[in-house]
Amino acid sequence: MAMTSDSSGSSFRLSMLIYDTRYRSITIQIVFLFLFMAGFAWLVDNTLSNLAQKGKDIDFGFLGSRAGYDINQMLVDYSNDSSHARAWIVGLLNTLVLALAACVTATVIGVIAGVLRLSNNWIVSKIMTIYVEMFRNVPVLLWIIVIFAVLTEITPAPNAFRGENATSSMLFFDSVAITNRGTYLPGPLFSRSLGDIHLGIVQVSTNYLVLLAIIAGSIWGYRALQHNAAAVQEATGIRPVTWWKSALIIVAPTLVALIVMGFHLEYPELKGFNFSGGSYLRNSFIAMWLALSVYTGAFIAENVRAGILAISKGQSEAAFALGLRPGKTMNLVILPQALRVIIPPLISQYLNITKNTSLAIAVGYMDLRATLGGITLNQTGRELECMLLLMLTYLIISLIISGAMNVYNNSVKLKER
Amino acid sequence: MSNTKISFVRTNMLPQKSPPSSQVGAVRWLRENLFSSPLNAMLTLLGVLIVYFLIVHLGPWFKNSIWNANSLSQCREILAGESGACWAVIKDRWHQLLFGFYPQEAYWRPVLTFVLMIVAVAPILFAVVPRKVLWFSAVFPFLAFWLLWGGSIWYSVAALLGFVVGFGAFVLLQRISALVAVIGAVLAPIFWWLFLAGPVDTLLTAIVPIRIPAIQSHDFGGFMISIIIGVTGIVLSLPMGILLALGRQSDMPLVKWICVGFIEFIRGVPLITLLFTASLLLNYFLPPGTNFDIVLRVIIMVTLFAAAYMAEVVRGGFAALPRGQYEAADALGLDYWKSQRLILLPQALKISIPGIVNTFIGLFKDTTLVVFIGILDPIGLSNAIRADSNWNGIVWELYGFIALCFFIFCFGMSRYSQYLEGKLKTDHR
Known part of the structure; x- marks a missing residue:
């Protein structure tokens, strides 16, 4: 290096790579990159030589071959002749359904518990405190197992519903049966069904699509009506009576569509040794759903409580001074501000629910981990590929959830100027 | 007003009256905390119902707890059809x-480790504990490893000496330059663990064999x-x-x-x-x-x-x-x-x-x-x-x-x- 011997003030010396802040960060990054690449290469090299030693290769071709196992809960067509890739999708959908259901109920439970914990009613706030502390400080896995045990050990067997002097009876006018094999509910049926549409890998019932579209249209119509009423009020000072119109807009189209499609309920009946007909929820699903809901609900309750406490008392006092009633104070002043505090931790709770669905292994619910990361992995012996796909799938779900919720978070964020 | 005749002026104070019964003691507390509004009263009733339900269903179970039995069937015999907890399983297992x-004869090792762990974390958690105990905290992980897994103590000591070597290299090389000292403090222990720790362990074990049974x-x-x-x-x-x-x-x-x-x-x-x-x-x-x-x-x-x-x-x-x-x-x-x-x-x-x-x-x-x-x-x-x-x-x-x-x-x-x-x-x- 000729440059190092050069001692004139402006020129470059090797020691400047370390002592000059202009270059130091580049040096550190290059060293860091070198170490990182070396470590990575070491891992890859080890993996390749280990695979070679066991006579394996990295090949995702197994996804196309016949799965050969049954899945007891499926939202799309699947049989043991389907491919491993298909089993992967069935598992993914089971995971998503569980996560979605648990997110909804956990939010409801959490908001109610969080608000009630702040209530000035002594007994209610104490009960909620006990609920929150009890569920937060015991592992979720234990709650899943306990709730599953309650469902299988305490509920009656289907044959307890039989005969003249049955020891158990169905709930809600003979429509719901809770047994140790699962819960049987009335199932929706359409006698004049519109059929299914095949969307590539999944098929969707047109009936539900039509219903969804009609409900979305009703909501749009309702908002237009409210908007119109507000405009009239602005112009004339008198708000037109809208309640019967809004009721009609929301209820009527859906009702008409249901009647046209011949909507009716199919009730479960005891036939032979078990119930048949209606919808059937497995105990494994219910246990996961309940456990994740009450467990995460306790965390959400704390987030909601913290969010409400974070709003200073002056805000509600100012709202009262403006003459707003308590309901409006809550809706227009407190909640919009509290939501800003609540939503970021809420997002991470939703992510936690999604990740905790993988604990379904404890109760045998056929989720993503049980299909792709369980039976497929064991049958094909392709640990590396299966775990890679499994992690990638979870990662993508997590990124989508956090991305979507961040968009929402940005829309309610305080616009600082 | 000077010519107005005042017919009566009270000369002694009235005794203080007790506050209305709704404003004191338990009644006030109940009114404020449990029945301040119809909604609150409903919630209170609901809460009481939940507590009552829990007591009725879980109370007997706890009350009839059985602590002395050898098996679940024996528990059920003693209970004779009543609901009751069989805590004997905890006592047994x-x-x-x-x-x-x-191994049962080695239970003292995890127990001792746990007690030592409390001593080791005490100076980190509470400021009143003397600072000198921190030296023990630094040594504790190696001691705990030896106590729990057993084997020769010199294995743990050799691992611990790696950190001492690193610290020594840092102190020695600091005179040259800070960067060299850091690099030395990283490389010296690695060198120690890779090449010297094994022989030192074998040597010391041969000279002074201090060992307890190894547990997998x-x-x-x-x-x-x-x-x-x-x-x-x-x-x-x-x-x-x-x-x-x-x-x-x-x-x-x-x-x-x-x-x-x-x-x-x-x-x-x-x-x-x-x-x-x-x-x-x-x-x-x-x-x-x-x-x-x-x-x-x-x-x-x-x-x-x-x-x-x-x-x-x-x-x-x-x-x-x-x-x-x-x-x-x-x-x-x-x-x-x-x-x-x-x-x-x-x-x-x-x-x-x-x-x-x-x-x-x-x-x-x-x-x-x-x-x-x-x-x-x-x-x-x-x-x-x-x-x-x-x-x-x-x-x-x-x-x-x-x-x-x-x-x-x-x-x-x-x-x-x-x-x-x-x-x-x-x-x-």
Whole structure:
């Protein structure tokens, strides 16, 4: 290096790579990159030589071959002749359904518990405190197992519903049966069904699509009506009576569509040794759903409580001074501000629910981990590929959830100027 | 008004009247706290109903508890059809729930380790404990390893000496330059562990054989394994999380993006997939022929997992610091590490105490997941106990006991964090 011997003030010396802040960060990054690449290469090299030693290769071709196992809960067509890739999708959908259901109920439970914990009613706030502390400080896995045990050990067997002097009876006018094999509910049926549409890998019932579209249209119509009423009020000072119109807009189209499609309920009946007909929820699903809901609900309750406490008392006092009633104070002043505090931790709770669905292994619910990361992995012996796909799938779900919720978070964020 | 005749002026004071009965004592408390509005009254009734329901259903079960029996069928005989808890299973099998299949004659070792652990963490948790105990805290991990796994003490000592060597190299080389000292402090222990630790261990074992019977990892179980994994994970994940948080805050894009990638990857996948990786795949990533202890693999994975969450918590603490703190540290002329160590980190860590402790609690609760890769934690042992014909069919007592133990640990941690928050509070509000 000729440059190092050069001692004139402006020129470059090797020691400047370390002592000059202009270059130091580049040096550190290059060293860091070198170490990182070396470590990575070491891992890859080890993996390749280990695979070679066991006579394996990295090949995702197994996804196309016949799965050969049954899945007891499926939202799309699947049989043991389907491919491993298909089993992967069935598992993914089971995971998503569980996560979605648990997110909804956990939010409801959490908001109610969080608000009630702040209530000035002594007994209610104490009960909620006990609920929150009890569920937060015991592992979720234990709650899943306990709730599953309650469902299988305490509920009656289907044959307890039989005969003249049955020891158990169905709930809600003979429509719901809770047994140790699962819960049987009335199932929706359409006698004049519109059929299914095949969307590539999944098929969707047109009936539900039509219903969804009609409900979305009703909501749009309702908002237009409210908007119109507000405009009239602005112009004339008198708000037109809208309640019967809004009721009609929301209820009527859906009702008409249901009647046209011949909507009716199919009730479960005891036939032979078990119930048949209606919808059937497995105990494994219910246990996961309940456990994740009450467990995460306790965390959400704390987030909601913290969010409400974070709003200073002056805000509600100012709202009262403006003459707003308590309901409006809550809706227009407190909640919009509290939501800003609540939503970021809420997002991470939703992510936690999604990740905790993988604990379904404890109760045998056929989720993503049980299909792709369980039976497929064991049958094909392709640990590396299966775990890679499994992690990638979870990662993508997590990124989508956090991305979507961040968009929402940005829309309610305080616009600082 | 001077000519108005005052006919009567009271000369003595009236005795003070007692306040209205609705404004004092229990009645007032009831009115204010339970029946202030119709809605509140309804909620109160609902709450009382729930409590009543629980007492009616669970009261007899607790009241008829049975502590002395050899099997579930004997419990049922004593109960004669009534509902009652059979706590005899805990009395019969508590040692398994606590220690797993650890040999009975060696129970003193985990117990002693636990007591020493309390001594070792005391100076870290409470300021009143003399600072000199910290030296013991530094030695404790090696002592605990020796006590729990057994074997020759010189193995632990040789591992510990690696750190001494590193420190010595740092002190010696500091005279040359700080950078050389850091490089030396990293390389010297590695050299020691790779080439010298083994011979030193063999030599010392040959000269002064101090050894206790070795116990294999697969005999470990129960709350012992939960505490081992939990405490090690907690101790290791905090510094690693801080480093990751600093990396994520760094101005250097390369360091930053590698840290971001690591954190987001770990936070995006469930712990259970990482544990499966530890049990199924970790041997693929290591040189052929290495065989890693399963407990060690789990500790590595749990630590990585908790560190990613810790990094986000600490980053939140950094984000909450006013910009002026960074600028003031720069203005004082402190370099990067000094400004972090003396000014920014203490404040950021103080802000993030609740989050850090929550992560600790989460980590401790997550140790239950190791049951899925075949480590007998309390939940795994409850299945093992049920497999015994004496206790086949017992459920609630085992789960209740495990839940109670976890509750005590986790609730204790959250109470400690509240105490610490109160102690470190510097704003006088």
